[in-house]
Amino acid sequence: MQILFTGGSSFTGCWFISALAHAGHTVVATFRNRPEDYKDALRRKRIEFALAHAEGVFECSFGDPEFLALAGSRPWDMFCHHAAEVTDYKSENFDVASALQANTRNLAQVVGSLTRAGGALPAVLLTGSVFENDAGAGSDGLPAFSPYGLSKAFTYQAFRYHTERAKLPLGRFVISNPFGPLEEPRFTAYLMRTWLAGGTATVNTPAYVRDNIHVSLLAKSYAQFADLVIRGKGARTFGPSGYVETQGAFALRFAKEMQQRFSMPCALELKQQTEFPEPRVRINTDHPDTEALLWNETEAWDNVAAYYRQPLIN
Numbered sequence: 001m002q003i004l005f006t007g008g009s010s011f012t013g014c015w016f017i018s019a020l021a022h023a024g025h026t027v028v029a030t031f032r033n034r035p036e037d038y039k040d041a042l043r044r045k046r047i048e049f050a051l052a053h054a055e056g057v058f059e060c061s062f063g064d065p066e067f068l069a070l071a072g073s074r075p076w077d078m079f080c081h082h083a084a085e086v087t088d089y090k091s092e093n094f095d096v097a098s099a100l101q102a103n104t105r106n107l108a109q110v111v112g113s114l115t116r117a118g119g120a121l122p123a124v125l126l127t128g129s130v131f132e133n134d135a136g137a138g139s140d141g142l143p144a145f146s147p148y149g150l151s152k153a154f155t156y157q158a159f160r161y162h163t164e165r166a167k168l169p170l171g172r173f174v175i176s177n178p179f180g181p182l183e184e185p186r187f188t189a190y191l192m193r194t195w196l197a198g199g200t201a202t203v204n205t206p207a208y209v210r211d212n213i214h215v216s217l218l219a220k221s222y223a224q225f226a227d228l229v230i231r232g233k234g235a236r237t238f239g240p241s242g243y244v245e246t247q248g249a250f251a252l253r254f255a256k257e258m259q260q261r262f263s264m265p266c267a268l269e270l271k272q273q274t275e276f277p278e279p280r281v282r283i284n285t286d287h288p289d290t291e292a293l294l295w296n297e298t299e300a301w302d303n304v305a306a307y308y309r310q311p312l313i314n
Contacts, residue, residue: 001024001025001026001077001078001227001230002025002026002028002074002075002076002077002078003020003025003026003027003028003076003077003078003079003080003226004028004030004070004071004076004078004079004080005017005020005027005028005029005030005054005080005082006029006030006062006080006081006082006083007081007082007083007084007127008029008030008031008046008047008050008054008056008082009031009032009038009043009046009047009050010046010082010083011046011178011182011183011184011215012082012127012175012178012215012218012219013046013050013082013083014046014047014049014050014182015180015182015215015216015218015219016080016082016219016222016223017029017050017053017054018049018050018052018053018219019219019220019222019223020053020080020222020223020226021053021054022053022223023223023224023226023227025077025223025226026055027053027054027055028054028055028056028057028070029050029051029054029055029056029057030056030057030058030060030061030062030067030070030083031047031056031057031058031059031060032059032060032061033058033059034058034059035047035048035051035056035058042182042184042185045182046182049182057070061105062081062083062102062103062105062110063104063105063106063107063109063110064105064106067110068106068109068110068113069113071110071113071114071117072113072114072116072117073117074117074118075117075118075119075120075122076114076117076119076122077119077120077122077123077230078122078123078124078125078226078229078230079110079114079122079123079124079125080124080125080127080226081103081124081125081126081127081159082127083103084099084102084103084127084151084152084155085098085099085102085103085151086148089146089148090146090148091146091147092146092147093147094146094147094148094151095147096147096148096150096151096154099148099151099155100151100154100155100158103151103152103155103158104155104158104159107158107159107162108162111162111163111165111166111168112166114168115166115168121166121167121168121169122168123168123169123170123171123226123229123230123232124159124163124168124169124170124171125170125171125172125173125225125226125229126155126156126159126170126171126172126173127172127173127175128152128153128156128172128173128174128175128237128239129149129152129174129175130174130175130176130177130211130239130282130283130284131144131145131146131148131149131152131282132144132149132150132152132153132156132174133149133150133153134153135153135174135239136174136176136211136239136282136283136284136285137281137282137283137284137285138209138279138280138281138282138283139279139280139281139282140279140280142279142282143279145278145279145282156172169229169230169232170229170236171225171226171228171229171236171237171238172236172237172238173221173222173225173226173237173238173239174237174238174239174284175218175239176210176211176212176213176239176240176241176242176282176283176284177210177211177212177213177242178212178213178214178215178218179212179213179214179215179304180214180215180216180300180303180304180307181215181303181304181306181307182215182307183215187247188212188254188304191251191254191255191258191266192258192308195255195258195262195264195265195266195267196262196264196308198264199267200267200268200269201251201255201266201267201268201269202268202269202271203247203248203251203268203269203270203271204271204273205247205271205273206246206247206248206249206251206270206271206273207246207247207248207273207276207280208246208247208273208276208278208280208281209244209245209246209247209280209281209282209283210244210245210246210247210250210282210283211241211242211243211244211282211283211284212242212243212250213240213241213242213243213284214242214295214297214300214304216295216300216303217240217242217288217290217293217295217300218240218242220288220293220294220295221238221240221288221293224288224292224293225238238286239284239285239286240284240286240287240288241283241284241285241286241287241288242284244283248270251268251270252268254266255267255268257301257304257305258304258305258308261301261302261305262305
Protein backbone atom coordinates (compact mmCIF):
# COMPACT_ATOMS: atom_id res chain seq x y z
CA MET A 1 0.00 0.00 0.00
CA GLN A 2 1.02 3.64 -0.54
CA ILE A 3 0.80 5.54 2.75
CA LEU A 4 1.24 9.26 3.45
CA PHE A 5 2.30 9.86 7.07
CA THR A 6 2.65 12.96 9.29
CA GLY A 7 4.33 13.13 12.70
CA GLY A 8 7.28 10.85 12.01
CA SER A 9 9.68 12.75 14.28
CA SER A 10 7.69 11.81 17.39
CA PHE A 11 8.47 8.84 19.65
CA THR A 12 5.52 6.76 18.51
CA GLY A 13 5.51 8.16 14.97
CA CYS A 14 8.93 6.82 14.02
CA TRP A 15 7.98 3.40 15.40
CA PHE A 16 4.69 3.42 13.47
CA ILE A 17 6.57 4.16 10.25
CA SER A 18 8.93 1.26 10.92
CA ALA A 19 6.03 -1.13 11.59
CA LEU A 20 4.16 -0.04 8.45
CA ALA A 21 7.27 -0.56 6.35
CA HIS A 22 7.92 -3.98 7.89
CA ALA A 23 4.32 -4.88 7.00
CA GLY A 24 5.23 -4.28 3.35
CA HIS A 25 3.83 -0.79 2.83
CA THR A 26 5.56 2.12 1.09
CA VAL A 27 5.57 5.11 3.44
CA VAL A 28 6.13 8.76 2.54
CA ALA A 29 6.66 10.81 5.71
CA THR A 30 6.45 14.59 5.92
CA PHE A 31 8.51 16.72 8.30
CA ARG A 32 8.22 20.40 9.16
CA ASN A 33 11.97 20.93 8.98
CA ARG A 34 15.08 19.39 7.49
CA PRO A 35 16.72 16.81 9.79
CA GLU A 36 19.72 19.04 10.51
CA ASP A 37 17.45 21.90 11.58
CA TYR A 38 16.04 20.05 14.60
CA LYS A 39 17.94 21.15 17.71
CA ASP A 40 16.81 18.15 19.77
CA ALA A 41 19.30 15.27 19.35
CA LEU A 42 16.67 12.71 20.33
CA ARG A 43 14.29 14.01 17.67
CA ARG A 44 17.07 13.85 15.06
CA LYS A 45 17.67 10.24 16.04
CA ARG A 46 13.97 9.45 15.60
CA ILE A 47 14.01 11.03 12.15
CA GLU A 48 17.05 8.93 11.26
CA PHE A 49 15.15 5.83 12.40
CA ALA A 50 12.06 6.86 10.40
CA LEU A 51 14.06 7.58 7.25
CA ALA A 52 15.53 4.09 7.37
CA HIS A 53 12.01 2.90 6.55
CA ALA A 54 10.37 5.74 4.63
CA GLU A 55 10.85 8.41 2.01
CA GLY A 56 11.09 11.82 3.68
CA VAL A 57 9.57 15.07 2.43
CA PHE A 58 10.97 18.04 4.36
CA GLU A 59 9.76 21.57 5.09
CA CYS A 60 6.23 20.32 4.51
CA SER A 61 3.60 20.90 7.20
CA PHE A 62 0.07 19.54 7.26
CA GLY A 63 -2.29 21.76 5.32
CA ASP A 64 0.29 24.04 3.71
CA PRO A 65 0.54 24.38 -0.11
CA GLU A 66 3.41 21.89 -0.35
CA PHE A 67 1.40 19.34 1.60
CA LEU A 68 -1.71 19.87 -0.52
CA ALA A 69 0.36 19.32 -3.66
CA LEU A 70 1.87 16.14 -2.20
CA ALA A 71 -1.55 14.82 -1.14
CA GLY A 72 -2.79 15.22 -4.71
CA SER A 73 0.36 14.02 -6.44
CA ARG A 74 -0.43 10.30 -6.55
CA PRO A 75 -3.08 7.79 -5.49
CA TRP A 76 -2.75 6.99 -1.79
CA ASP A 77 -4.19 3.94 -0.08
CA MET A 78 -4.06 5.62 3.32
CA PHE A 79 -3.33 8.95 4.94
CA CYS A 80 -2.03 8.62 8.53
CA HIS A 81 -2.32 11.89 10.45
CA HIS A 82 -0.18 11.35 13.52
CA ALA A 83 1.16 14.90 13.87
CA ALA A 84 -0.42 17.19 16.47
CA GLU A 85 0.33 20.46 18.19
CA VAL A 86 1.95 19.56 21.53
CA THR A 87 3.78 22.72 22.66
CA ASP A 88 3.23 23.08 26.44
CA TYR A 89 0.78 20.20 26.27
CA LYS A 90 0.89 19.71 30.06
CA SER A 91 -0.07 23.31 30.79
CA GLU A 92 -3.54 24.46 31.74
CA ASN A 93 -2.77 27.42 29.47
CA PHE A 94 -2.45 25.18 26.41
CA ASP A 95 -4.25 26.97 23.58
CA VAL A 96 -6.97 24.56 22.45
CA ALA A 97 -8.19 26.74 19.58
CA SER A 98 -4.72 27.27 18.13
CA ALA A 99 -3.92 23.56 18.44
CA LEU A 100 -7.15 22.59 16.70
CA GLN A 101 -6.39 25.05 13.92
CA ALA A 102 -2.89 23.59 13.43
CA ASN A 103 -4.11 19.98 13.60
CA THR A 104 -6.83 20.59 10.99
CA ARG A 105 -5.33 23.35 8.82
CA ASN A 106 -7.08 23.38 5.45
CA LEU A 107 -8.57 19.98 6.27
CA ALA A 108 -11.31 20.26 3.63
CA GLN A 109 -8.69 21.02 0.99
CA VAL A 110 -6.51 18.14 2.19
CA VAL A 111 -9.42 15.72 1.87
CA GLY A 112 -10.18 17.16 -1.56
CA SER A 113 -6.58 16.65 -2.68
CA LEU A 114 -6.59 13.07 -1.46
CA THR A 115 -9.80 12.24 -3.29
CA ARG A 116 -8.68 13.87 -6.55
CA ALA A 117 -5.37 11.98 -6.68
CA GLY A 118 -6.95 9.12 -8.60
CA GLY A 119 -7.49 5.47 -7.80
CA ALA A 120 -9.75 4.19 -5.03
CA LEU A 121 -10.71 6.53 -2.21
CA PRO A 122 -7.97 6.43 0.45
CA ALA A 123 -8.58 5.52 4.08
CA VAL A 124 -7.64 7.94 6.84
CA LEU A 125 -6.08 6.92 10.15
CA LEU A 126 -6.02 9.49 12.95
CA THR A 127 -4.08 9.08 16.18
CA GLY A 128 -5.97 9.74 19.39
CA SER A 129 -5.09 9.67 23.08
CA VAL A 130 -6.64 7.81 26.00
CA PHE A 131 -6.42 11.15 27.82
CA GLU A 132 -9.10 12.73 25.62
CA ASN A 133 -12.56 13.09 27.09
CA ASP A 134 -14.65 9.92 26.71
CA ALA A 135 -11.69 7.85 25.50
CA GLY A 136 -10.77 4.47 26.92
CA ALA A 137 -12.18 3.32 30.25
CA GLY A 138 -11.72 4.42 33.83
CA SER A 139 -13.03 6.62 36.59
CA ASP A 140 -14.39 10.12 37.22
CA GLY A 141 -16.67 10.12 34.18
CA LEU A 142 -13.84 9.98 31.60
CA PRO A 143 -13.04 13.70 31.47
CA ALA A 144 -10.26 15.17 29.37
CA PHE A 145 -7.03 15.21 31.33
CA SER A 146 -6.08 18.65 30.04
CA PRO A 147 -6.74 21.29 27.37
CA TYR A 148 -4.42 19.24 25.17
CA GLY A 149 -6.79 16.29 25.52
CA LEU A 150 -9.66 18.54 24.47
CA SER A 151 -7.74 19.62 21.36
CA LYS A 152 -7.26 15.98 20.35
CA ALA A 153 -10.96 15.21 20.82
CA PHE A 154 -12.01 18.23 18.75
CA THR A 155 -9.50 17.23 16.07
CA TYR A 156 -11.15 13.83 15.78
CA GLN A 157 -14.60 15.39 15.42
CA ALA A 158 -13.33 17.65 12.61
CA PHE A 159 -11.80 14.69 10.80
CA ARG A 160 -14.93 12.65 11.29
CA TYR A 161 -17.06 15.38 9.73
CA HIS A 162 -14.91 15.90 6.65
CA THR A 163 -14.12 12.23 5.98
CA GLU A 164 -17.78 11.24 6.28
CA ARG A 165 -18.78 13.93 3.78
CA ALA A 166 -16.12 12.66 1.36
CA LYS A 167 -17.01 9.00 2.08
CA LEU A 168 -13.47 8.19 3.20
CA PRO A 169 -13.01 5.36 5.71
CA LEU A 170 -11.76 6.77 9.04
CA GLY A 171 -9.96 4.85 11.76
CA ARG A 172 -8.96 6.18 15.17
CA PHE A 173 -5.97 4.64 16.93
CA VAL A 174 -5.98 5.50 20.64
CA ILE A 175 -2.65 5.58 22.50
CA SER A 176 -2.24 5.07 26.24
CA ASN A 177 1.24 5.24 27.89
CA PRO A 178 3.93 3.91 25.52
CA PHE A 179 7.50 3.30 26.64
CA GLY A 180 10.65 1.97 25.06
CA PRO A 181 13.61 2.98 22.88
CA LEU A 182 13.59 6.62 21.72
CA GLU A 183 10.92 7.59 24.27
CA GLU A 184 10.49 11.04 25.73
CA PRO A 185 12.46 11.63 28.96
CA ARG A 186 9.48 10.90 31.20
CA PHE A 187 8.65 8.19 33.73
CA THR A 188 10.62 5.12 32.62
CA ALA A 189 13.45 7.29 31.32
CA TYR A 190 13.60 8.93 34.75
CA LEU A 191 13.72 5.51 36.42
CA MET A 192 16.64 4.38 34.26
CA ARG A 193 18.52 7.65 34.58
CA THR A 194 18.26 7.47 38.37
CA TRP A 195 19.27 3.83 38.61
CA LEU A 196 22.19 4.17 36.24
CA ALA A 197 23.45 7.02 38.44
CA GLY A 198 23.27 4.71 41.47
CA GLY A 199 20.23 6.37 43.02
CA THR A 200 16.83 5.39 44.35
CA ALA A 201 13.95 6.35 42.08
CA THR A 202 10.90 7.95 43.69
CA VAL A 203 7.36 7.29 42.49
CA ASN A 204 5.18 10.16 43.69
CA THR A 205 1.89 8.92 42.21
CA PRO A 206 1.93 5.15 42.75
CA ALA A 207 -1.85 4.83 43.18
CA TYR A 208 -2.87 5.96 39.70
CA VAL A 209 -3.99 3.04 37.53
CA ARG A 210 -2.56 3.48 34.03
CA ASP A 211 -1.99 1.44 30.89
CA ASN A 212 1.70 1.23 29.99
CA ILE A 213 2.54 -0.52 26.72
CA HIS A 214 5.76 -1.44 24.95
CA VAL A 215 6.14 0.83 21.94
CA SER A 216 7.08 -2.16 19.79
CA LEU A 217 3.73 -3.82 20.58
CA LEU A 218 1.91 -0.53 20.05
CA ALA A 219 3.56 -0.11 16.63
CA LYS A 220 2.71 -3.63 15.47
CA SER A 221 -0.87 -3.04 16.59
CA TYR A 222 -0.93 0.21 14.61
CA ALA A 223 0.21 -1.48 11.41
CA GLN A 224 -2.34 -4.27 11.86
CA PHE A 225 -5.17 -1.78 12.49
CA ALA A 226 -4.09 0.32 9.49
CA ASP A 227 -4.46 -2.74 7.29
CA LEU A 228 -7.96 -3.40 8.63
CA VAL A 229 -9.01 0.22 8.04
CA ILE A 230 -7.66 0.18 4.49
CA ARG A 231 -9.59 -3.01 3.76
CA GLY A 232 -12.75 -1.70 5.40
CA LYS A 233 -12.77 -4.34 8.11
CA GLY A 234 -12.92 -4.15 11.88
CA ALA A 235 -13.92 -1.41 14.29
CA ARG A 236 -13.70 2.34 13.72
CA THR A 237 -11.59 2.76 16.89
CA PHE A 238 -8.83 0.62 18.38
CA GLY A 239 -7.00 1.29 21.65
CA PRO A 240 -4.39 -1.39 22.42
CA SER A 241 -3.81 -2.17 26.07
CA GLY A 242 -0.56 -3.21 27.75
CA TYR A 243 0.14 -3.47 31.48
CA VAL A 244 -2.98 -2.30 33.31
CA GLU A 245 -1.92 -1.69 36.91
CA THR A 246 -1.01 1.02 39.37
CA GLN A 247 2.01 3.13 38.55
CA GLY A 248 3.63 1.69 41.66
CA ALA A 249 3.12 -1.86 40.40
CA PHE A 250 4.40 -0.92 36.96
CA ALA A 251 7.52 0.67 38.49
CA LEU A 252 8.15 -2.56 40.40
CA ARG A 253 7.64 -4.57 37.19
CA PHE A 254 10.05 -2.31 35.33
CA ALA A 255 12.61 -2.58 38.15
CA LYS A 256 12.40 -6.39 38.15
CA GLU A 257 12.96 -6.59 34.40
CA MET A 258 15.94 -4.21 34.52
CA GLN A 259 17.46 -5.97 37.56
CA GLN A 260 17.63 -9.11 35.44
CA ARG A 261 19.53 -7.27 32.72
CA PHE A 262 21.78 -4.89 34.68
CA SER A 263 24.06 -5.36 37.67
CA MET A 264 22.28 -2.76 39.78
CA PRO A 265 19.60 -2.85 42.48
CA CYS A 266 17.03 -0.63 40.71
CA ALA A 267 15.87 0.72 44.07
CA LEU A 268 12.43 2.30 44.39
CA GLU A 269 10.63 4.46 46.92
CA LEU A 270 6.86 4.47 46.54
CA LYS A 271 5.41 7.56 48.17
CA GLN A 272 2.03 7.64 49.90
CA GLN A 273 -0.26 9.32 47.38
CA THR A 274 -2.93 11.56 48.94
CA GLU A 275 -3.82 13.92 46.09
CA PHE A 276 -5.49 12.93 42.82
CA PRO A 277 -5.72 15.89 40.45
CA GLU A 278 -6.03 13.44 37.54
CA PRO A 279 -8.57 10.61 37.17
CA ARG A 280 -7.45 7.68 39.28
CA VAL A 281 -8.02 5.12 36.51
CA ARG A 282 -7.54 5.58 32.74
CA ILE A 283 -6.84 2.64 30.46
CA ASN A 284 -7.37 1.23 26.99
CA THR A 285 -9.49 -1.90 26.62
CA ASP A 286 -8.47 -3.64 23.38
CA HIS A 287 -6.05 -6.52 23.82
CA PRO A 288 -3.54 -7.09 21.00
CA ASP A 289 -3.09 -10.62 19.71
CA THR A 290 0.62 -10.88 20.43
CA GLU A 291 0.89 -14.30 18.77
CA ALA A 292 -0.62 -13.08 15.51
CA LEU A 293 1.56 -9.97 15.68
CA LEU A 294 4.71 -12.10 16.20
CA TRP A 295 5.59 -9.95 19.21
CA ASN A 296 7.81 -11.32 21.96
CA GLU A 297 7.65 -9.74 25.42
CA THR A 298 11.09 -10.91 26.54
CA GLU A 299 12.65 -9.52 23.39
CA ALA A 300 10.88 -6.21 24.00
CA TRP A 301 12.34 -5.95 27.51
CA ASP A 302 15.78 -6.88 26.11
CA ASN A 303 15.48 -4.01 23.62
CA VAL A 304 14.60 -1.56 26.40
CA ALA A 305 17.71 -2.60 28.31
CA ALA A 306 19.88 -2.44 25.19
CA TYR A 307 18.65 1.07 24.46
CA TYR A 308 19.63 2.34 27.90
CA ARG A 309 23.04 0.73 27.65
CA GLN A 310 23.57 2.71 24.46
CA PRO A 311 20.64 4.98 23.44
CA LEU A 312 20.75 4.14 19.76
CA ILE A 313 18.58 1.90 17.63
CA ASN A 314 19.44 0.17 14.36
